[in-house]
Amino acid sequence: xxxxxxxxxxxxxxxxxxxxxxxxxxxxxxxxxxxxxxxxxxxxxxxxxxxxxxxxxxxxxxxxxxxxxxxxxxxxxxxxxxxxxxxxxxxxxxxxxxxxxxxxxxxxxxxxxxxxxxxxxxxxxxxxxxxxxxxxxxxxxxxxxxxxxxxxxxxxxxxxxxxxxxxxxxxxxxxxxxxxxxxxxxxxxxxxxxxxxxxxxxxxxxxxxxxxxxxxxxxxxxxxxxxxxxxxxxxxxxxxxxxxxxxxxxxxxxxxxxxxxxxxxxxxxxxxxxxxxxxxxxxxxxxxxxxxxxxxxxxxxxxxxxxxxxxxxxxxxxxxxxxxxxxxxxxxxxxxxxxxxxxxxxxxxxxxxxxxxxxxxxxxxxxxxxxxxxxxxxxxxxxxxxxxxxxxxxxxxxxxxxxxxxxxxxxxxxxxxxxxxxxxxxxxxxxxxxxxxxxxxxxxx
Amino acid sequence: xxxxxxxxxxxxxxxxxxxxxxxxxxxxxxxxxxxxxxxxxxxxxxxxxxxxxxxxxxxxxxxxxxxxxxxxxxxxxxxxxxxxxxxxxxxxxxxxxxxxxxxxxxxxxxxxxxxxxxxxxxxxxxxxxxxxxxxxxxxxxxxxxxxxxxxxxxxxxxxxxxxxxxxxxxxxxxxxxxxxxxxxxxxxxxxxxxxxxxxxxxxxxxxxxxxxxxxxxxxxxxxxxxxxxxxxxxxxxxxxxxxxxxxxxxxxxxxxxxxxxxxxxxxxxxxxxxxxxxxxxxxxxxxxxxxxxxxxxxxxxxxxxxxxxxx
Numbered sequence: 001x002x003x004x005x006x007x008x009x010x011x012x013x014x015x016x017x018x019x020x021x022x023x024x025x026x027x028x029x030x031x032x033x034x035x036x037x038x039x040x041x042x043x044x045x046x047x048x049x050x051x052x053x054x055x056x057x058x059x060x061x062x063x064x065x066x067x068x069x070x071x072x073x074x075x076x077x078x079x080x081x082x083x084x085x086x087x088x089x090x091x092x093x094x095x096x097x098x099x100x101x102x103x104x105x106x107x108x109x110x111x112x113x114x115x116x117x118x119x120x121x122x123x124x125x126x127x128x129x130x131x132x133x134x135x136x137x138x139x140x141x142x143x144x145x146x147x148x149x150x151x152x153x154x155x156x157x158x159x160x161x162x163x164x165x166x167x168x169x170x171x172x173x174x175x176x177x178x179x180x181x182x183x184x185x186x187x188x189x190x191x192x193x194x195x196x197x198x199x200x201x202x203x204x205x206x207x208x209x210x211x212x213x214x215x216x217x218x219x220x221x222x223x224x225x226x227x228x229x230x231x232x233x234x235x236x237x238x239x240x241x242x243x244x245x246x247x248x249x250x251x252x253x254x255x256x257x258x259x260x261x262x263x264x265x266x267x268x269x270x271x272x273x274x275x276x277x278x279x280x281x282x283x284x285x286x287x288x289x290x291x292x293x294x295x296x297x298x299x300x301x302x303x304x305x306x307x308x309x310x311x312x313x314x315x316x317x318x319x320x321x322x323x324x325x326x327x328x329x330x331x332x333x334x335x336x337x338x339x340x341x342x343x344x345x346x347x348x349x350x351x352x353x354x355x356x357x358x359x360x361x362x363x364x365x366x367x368x369x370x371x372x373x374x375x376x377x378x379x380x381x382x383x384x385x386x387x388x389x390x391x392x393x394x395x396x397x398x399x400x401x402x403x404x405x406x407x408x409x410x411x412x413x414x415x416x417x418x419x420x421x422x423x424x425x426x427x428x429x430x431x432x433x434x435x436x437x438x439x440x441x442x443x444x445x
Numbered sequence: 446x447x448x449x450x451x452x453x454x455x456x457x458x459x460x461x462x463x464x465x466x467x468x469x470x471x472x473x474x475x476x477x478x479x480x481x482x483x484x485x486x487x488x489x490x491x492x493x494x495x496x497x498x499x500x501x502x503x504x505x506x507x508x509x510x511x512x513x514x515x516x517x518x519x520x521x522x523x524x525x526x527x528x529x530x531x532x533x534x535x536x537x538x539x540x541x542x543x544x545x546x547x548x549x550x551x552x553x554x555x556x557x558x559x560x561x562x563x564x565x566x567x568x569x570x571x572x573x574x575x576x577x578x579x580x581x582x583x584x585x586x587x588x589x590x591x592x593x594x595x596x597x598x599x600x601x602x603x604x605x606x607x608x609x610x611x612x613x614x615x616x617x618x619x620x621x622x623x624x625x626x627x628x629x630x631x632x633x634x635x636x637x638x639x640x641x642x643x644x645x646x647x648x649x650x651x652x653x654x655x656x657x658x659x660x661x662x663x664x665x666x667x668x669x670x671x672x673x674x675x676x677x678x679x680x681x682x683x684x685x686x687x688x689x690x691x692x693x694x695x696x697x698x699x700x701x702x703x704x705x706x707x708x709x710x711x712x713x714x715x716x717x718x719x720x721x722x723x724x725x726x727x728x729x730x731x732x733x734x735x736x737x738x739x740x741x742x743x744x745x746x747x748x749x750x751x752x753x754x755x756x
Contacts, residue, residue, distance in 0.1 A: 214726070241726045246685050248675055249465055252720035255457040258450065271580065279676045283590035285600055307580030312677055314583065 052094060052373055052382060057082065057365055058121035058151070059100045060114055060132035060142060065107015070134055073352025074156060075100065078131050080339075080346055080355075081362035094373060096366065099127055103138050111141035118142040122149035128383040129154070129365035131358060136160035140171055143181050148174035152387040154364060155183040156357035159295070159326040161220065164409040165189075179391045182410030184357045184364075184401065186326040186417060188217060190441050191294045192224030194417040195265065195324050199292050200232040202419075203322065205263035207235045211253065211277060213268025213296075214243045221294045222267025229265075237261040244273035250280040264289060269296035275312020282317035290320045298323025298420050300353075303431030310422060315431035321422040322436075328401060328416035329438050330356030339400035360399035364390065367397055415441040453598030458717050460605040464674055466713020467608040471615065471667035472690030473697070473705035475539075475660030481700035482636045482656045483551070488562040489542060491687015492569035493535060493661045497668025498584065498678040499573055500531045505585040513589035523587055524607075527669055532662035539661025540654045548650070566683070573680040581679040584672030608670045615663060616706050622659075623702070632656055636700070689732075696736050698749020707747060711735070 059078055061071040082096050101117035103109055114133050121127050122145060130146060130153045133139050139158045146153045155163075162168055164187065169176040199205050208229055212222035219241070226236050238257045242250065250273070264281065266274050274297040281287060291297075301308030303315040310318045330336040336356050343351040343359075368386045376382035389395065392408035405413045418438035426432030472494045479487045504527050505511065514520040546561040593602045623629035634642040635652045643649050671686070672678050693712050697704025712732055719728035739747060 238723065240720075240723075243726070246729055247716070247725070248682070249461070249716075251461045251464075252458060252717040253725055255454055255461060256721045256723065258454060275581070276675065276677060283602055283604075283676075285591070285593065306578055306582075311583060312581055314586070314676060316586075 054095050054126060055128050055369055056097045056099045056126040057362060058127040058130035059098055060103050060117045061134050062104035062109040063102035064104045067104040067107055067109055074354045074358045076347055077355035077358035078362040080343060081359045085366050099124055103133055109135045109138055111138050114138035115141040115145055118145035122151055125379045128369055129386050131361045139163050143171040144173055147172040147180050150384050150387050151180055152390055153181045154361035156354045156361045157185050158183050159185050159188045161187045161189045164411050179410055180387045182391050182406045184360050184412045186415045187411060188221060188326055189224055190415045190417060191324045191326050192221040193228035194441055195292050196225045196228035198419055199263055200234050203290055207237050207261045209237050209257045209261040209264045211240045211242060211266050213272040214241050218268030225265050242273055248276060250277045251284060254280060254284050262289060264291050266291060266293040270299060270309035270312050271307055275309050278313035278317045287317060290322055292322045295325045298325050300433045302427040310431040315424050318422045318424050318431045323420050325418045329418040329435055332435055335402045336400050356400050360401045363399045364397045413442055417441055449598055456597040456599035458721050460601045462714040462717035464605040464608045466710035467612040468667050468671050469690050469693045469712050470612050470706040470709025471663050472686060473693040473709045474663045474702055476691050476694040477699050477702060477705040478656050478660045483653060485558050489565035490664060491683035492566040493539060494664040494668050494686055495683030496569055497531055497535045497665030498672045500534055501527055501669040501672050502584050504530050510587050511585045514587045520588060528666055531669060532665045535665030536658035536662040539657040543654055543657040570680055581677040584676055584678050586676055588673055604674050611666060611670055615666060619702060628655060692736055695746055696739055698746030701748045704746055704748035
């Protein structure tokens, strides 16, 4: 009886919640305005006297504690884009401001805080677009909110595949068919094949031992790596799955694979065995064999710092290791040279890894706002028009990364992967990573 | 068809198995001794092993040996010094845990000390978490893994041999102590019948404390050789290491010291064999499968006696 009562209560509560959220969601506006979008990058003359004179772009990033290192340079990329846009010389008849929210709690990014911030942003009528978040797990909590309220959201840094591709509809429970999330970062599934091409073409290796850490990320990247490596003509000598939480030794796996491999690929992260694997390769006298891995091991951290790959592998084992990063290294990108100079002039430091990508995100939103602000009846209509004009459209947006568009999933037409390798002599012998090259994998060779 | 390459591979795997088996064996000794004497599964024992590794790290860093030591004499002196400092310290930690977490509950229902054991293990984990942070940290590689010798086509690091030597020496010393010394006899009598031993003038509290001291000191030795072999240690490594060692103790017959060592090496060999056969992901399923089979046919474990000498 007690059980029945409580379950009836739960059902009632669920209905109440469902009604509540249903009632609160704004009526979707007709997206007819989207068709009228002007060519981006070309400023439309403020003819017709727009009724909207001020809009905001929402920002959610981790901005306090240890996360500052990630969030602050990213935020500055956005601030620079908005500052440039508000410059009188641009001739815009409206001003753009930022509504900045911090998703770090005690210095660590926090999905619940992200969701709370998203609610703050969608409740601000003037917010017609949003940049962020930094971390994929935060994005999973934010997208359901921004989706329900039809807010266009661009992440400069999220690489998790499920955010845009198959299965992403779970993050859009309110409006599964109305995508609002897009990103300029390269999804993880490009990293595996990119690593395979690098191994085959640049390192010239033909026989690989593939090891994964049994996580969704690690297995996924190891699978896509293997497929591409075989397609290129290479051989997968062996495939090992090792759960580092229960087995901390790779020695037996390395011995079992014999001496038939000339390269090792590790799908996973440095703290789940990546570092130990290289250490065990050292113990087995296999340091002449290169180790290749995804951004799970390419942390770009120096030796001695807490938890970095080189710390865990030992600097004595940290030569001959190669890693990919899912995204462009704007510092080395010719087209972004102007941005890098402008950023340095503004802030006195070189841009962070995601500053240019954040700038690109903000620029896309600004151009979409500009194209629709003249025709939108009110802020709600503008928010919907911005959302409808980006994803799955053929529009080419002009950004500091060059021209890019977003496919029906919200993924960028640019698929940059940058390649790094370890150098034990860096940082006064503590070891570090050096940039090797980068490539846009959307351009088929 | 047995060719040279296969022999080399198997030799290599043999030494891989000896190394990890030896570490499990050293931890398993502590489990089995404590169980033998007070029939308590000391779930905090895995954490004591972890703390031992961190004590070793602290000691070696404090005396300034963070890199490889080329001179074998110096190496042996430093290693023995590490054992001589860390093992008694860990023994004292073990005595402290027994005094405050287990002794007050000695006559309580069996479940109560089990819960305090879990509590102690969380406390130890959290202390080390605060002390050294969540990330794995580097253990001083005072014996370079590059120092190796060749045997049957396999290139073997001296660390593997060192682990086996340490395990063997400590096991023999332990057997002599339990079998020959006065205190060892007190331990055996306490294990057989606590009340009768007390009537015969054996100080039960001292004897049980001594058991914890020895068991924890052995875990400290295991912590040091683990650090030397794997090169990195982490605050949470005690749980899985302890679980495997506990399995080894049960496999060998809990309460039996030789059985614990046998069980430790068996698990080492099963794990390595699984990897050799390409079944690495199944290693633990196989370990526990073997455990189930052994327990079905020999409920007391391989060398366990239903009753009698246990310590």
